[in-house]
Amino acid sequence: MKEPRVELTKKNTLNLAFWTGAWVINVAISTFGSLLLWEGNTLLTVFVILLNFLVGIGMILANIRHLKGLDELQRKIQLEAMGIALGLAVVAGLSYSTLDQTNIISYNAEIAHLVILIGVTYMAAILIGNSRYR
């Protein structure tokens, strides 16, 4: 028998949260571990980065499963949010990079700034999308 939509969405969301949490913890370990815990141990650093990559793939697969489990309106909200986040990331990211290359900003344009922008834009777009169809 087919699983009810609400239960399936809840299960897939929890699964995605688990993989995202694991990936975030792994990013922290691979970033700070090589600086603070095992400085100079290249083999361990490479192993942790590879593990991080594999966990990242798990997170992507969990996201795909999550999207497949949504109904058509929820998918539309997700699609619009992803479109806005991706578009803004490309446009703002390239502008930001150009500002750095032309030395208009004094600090370096880091990829982490772009990731934060994508995350904030995506969350805002999801909230706006949900309120639009409420």
Next chain:
Amino acid sequence: MKNKIKVLRAEHDLTQEQLAGKVDVSRQTINAIEKGKFDPSLPLAFKISKLFNMSIEEIFQNE
């Protein structure tokens, strides 16, 4: 697109949650369709019409 889902739901004594469960979507989707904020796909429109034993044209009307 206008529709009679709210009326049909009342006639069949169904909550949004119950109708959502029967056609395998979220309650939010049923609510958005009822309010005319979201147009359902053809497969979902067929599911709804089958559930109420009516044709799609009897439930959904183009504005």
